[in-house]
Amino acid sequence: MADTEFSLIYQQIAPCAGVRDDVLLGIGDDAAIVQPTTGQSIVVALDTLVSGRHFFPTCAPEDIAWKALAVNLSDLAAMGAVPKWALLSLSLPLENAQKGWIKRFMAGWQGLAQQYAVALIGGDTTRADQLAVSVTLIGEVSPGSAIQRSGAMPGDEIWLSGTIGDAGLALAQRYANQAVDDAVAMRLDRPTPRVNLGFSLRNLATAAIDISDGFLADLGHILKASGNLGARVEVDAMPFSPMVDAWQRQMSPLLPLTSGDDYELLFTAPIALHNRLNALSEELSVALTCVGRVLPSDQGMQLIKNGELLVIPQRQGFDHFASPAIMKTS
């Protein structure tokens, strides 16, 4: 057979697949076979990144691969699941269907996949006019212990991991053709999925989501799924890095609350767990910040700054189809 495509796949991708004992049949047959752990539930996420929309066309192949896997790891983290197996669909223009590009792409993939022992078990490689990367990530969770968006209760505290707004600042700087500081660029290009945190939050958090659309939009998803609950958010308590803090002081505190792509975990938990969550933060070396409280239903979203109510922007997150001209990176 003519085997350029197969050469690409096998020579460049298969050796980077990673090894797991529970992979019974990996890349190379009609489908892959894995052996789930007896009694566990299967958790699956699928996210597609498209060039010019979710990442800049100039983005390094290593970063594209990292991010395509990271956003899916982040989805599983938000469920408290353990990631195990991935499938990769690469839609490649001719300039990307080259050994050098694939090699760099797979180096970025491996850099993150190995951290979480994720095995690449299959996928598809096709030609396309526009570069797109679609990742399906499969993991496991104990039945009933997955953290869903719908479990928040009035009175729960609202928590955030890490800092938010860094990716948004990097994106704003790139659009303005300004120099982008390495620290915020890394937050945009190589987000850190909070896998271990998510796993540790099982049976602690009442609801969780990862911040991809933006803090306000994603908090809105939790509140809506939990029965149209309200929330009171202390803007002065929001965890901003020094650069984002300077940015929001200069521009608007709403910017880091509405920019996406942070891939931090936003979760709710009973107030009785406050100290336990602070201890978990130290244990995992991941900053956890309490930023507000869940309110009873139909009380809306109240943003408090300096003791006063801020006006909530109508547009709390990104929408692909409502704003076709705006590039989004998640």
Place this chain on the structure above:
Amino acid sequence: MADTEFSLIYQQIAPCAGVRDDVLLGIGDDAAIVQPTTGQSIVVALDTLVSGRHFFPTCAPEDIAWKALAVNLSDLAAMGAVPKWALLSLSLPLENAQKGWIKRFMAGWQGLAQQYAVALIGGDTTRADQLAVSVTLIGEVSPGSAIQRSGAMPGDEIWLSGTIGDAGLALAQRYANQAVDDAVAMRLDRPTPRVNLGFSLRNLATAAIDISDGFLADLGHILKASGNLGARVEVDAMPFSPMVDAWQRQMSPLLPLTSGDDYELLFTAPIALHNRLNALSEELSVALTCVGRVLPSDQGMQLIKNGELLVIPQRQGFDHFASPAIMKTS
């Protein structure tokens, strides 16, 4: 939140998701959760179809959806697996991101998904310049009973389901702007995945693959995976529909052997099972034809027609990257 995208997803897609008792959490959270059957292995396939490459830009949305699911069902069929859960990634140009288009697409999806009780549990919808549909299909198989490509043995018979070449004829006619007969058009646009046959072939077939690249290329995959075995194929025994038979008589018998997209099952089985496979054919009302024998390694692929050896074409199947200008439909 601005929710055009979410409206698209929820209003048009979620109601078409289908219902299964083993779906613990479907569309709408960060990831989906399903409960596998205790003791079963998990089988996963991922295939992406890109407009202008895997289907004509004029293709009906119902047919695109059908085919995107069918090619994955066919992959699981080739393993002998039972399909259960699907995820769908839609990369949509603005003209496709419309309720009418999504509605028709989902009607095509449901038409096939309901036949096999496949539930849509999640996915992703993004804007793109080029229409692309990526489907991840997850199923189950008993440990050790999956049919792999690598199990063919010298002396095994080579079998084919249905007829081959119909999709290739339809494609050739469309390229030539000729009228395409409905019967062959259906074989190209709405292929029939051989799910029940594949399931029945567990513990009968020694190796199996579905015909996507073309008979010779796909037989080559089995022979290579089984230890570089050889094969003797009786071209006069090949199952052609009357239209394909006329086509190959006029043009070349190699055309239906090298055209892809048939999604029939090609499998090998011990000669002792010959009568049992004929009985299975009657039982399932699926034509099964013995077209040759597996030979010991390094005997190559021998095509016999009228008792004479045919010259084997160098190019036995399609390659996306070697032939970027040729549209392929699988």
